[in-house]
Amino acid sequence: MRAPHDQHFLVDAGAVEKISGYADVSGRTVLEIGPGKGILTEALLSRGAKVIAVELDGKLVSYLEKSFFREVKSGDLTIVHGDAIRCEIPDFDLVVANLPYSASSKITFRLIGMGFEEAVLMYQKEFAMKMMALPGTSECGRLSIMVQTYAKVMPLLELLPSSFSPKPKVKSYVVRLTLKDELTYPINNIELYAVIVRELFSHRRKTIRKAVNISENNIGREESERILSGVSEDILRKRPQELTLKEFADLSNTASG
């Protein structure tokens, strides 16, 4: 197992209190990814949650097993030693976590795929801002579109490096993620949608027409032709960050035929 990174531990009691209080965790099963030394784990348990804590670092797992042996014995805490990107995770209702920043994207999309009632997640501030960037603005990117297709993202709290030990170089940001019951704009083929969004944003300075031409091999020949002949000239002249969620959905549905 590779050596884990991202070990900046929360030391700000006020922040721990706020983060553990954003979701109503009492009596619920809460998934915590990257519990570290357990500062958030303890707060969640004291609010009456049952916690599943997934930690990659074996030394921290041993530390947690010793510190929380009563809670592990009573079944209130389940510690999973594994990589949250791929390990098996027991069923849960909510997620509350200070995520490892280098795996934020993969873990977020895994969680979206697994489903949850609500997630309170801490990210590097820049990443959180990208998740929340509105379609049609210059900050909007692949992450913004892919997250906002499936979830609503609400800002909750900014944290300075001084809230952690050791201090990270960057600010952090806590957001609330709730999954949409139904997609705002229906998508016929979600795999193709993901490919199109990825390909268009990998050429974000190009117009949609140019980006589709360049990416024909990845999007598919017939799919690309359907976009170029079926999508309005107005859209083909735009750049990906200028499209709305609806326009991405329409474009992908045109491509799937």
Ligand code: SAM
């Ligand atoms: N929650 C703790 C806190 O706030 O003090 C620690 C947060 S620290 C930013 C991230 C934690 O995630 C570390 O304990 C690290 O070992 C763990 N980690 C890193 N990559 C991981 C992965 N892929 N799966 C599970 N845990 C991981």
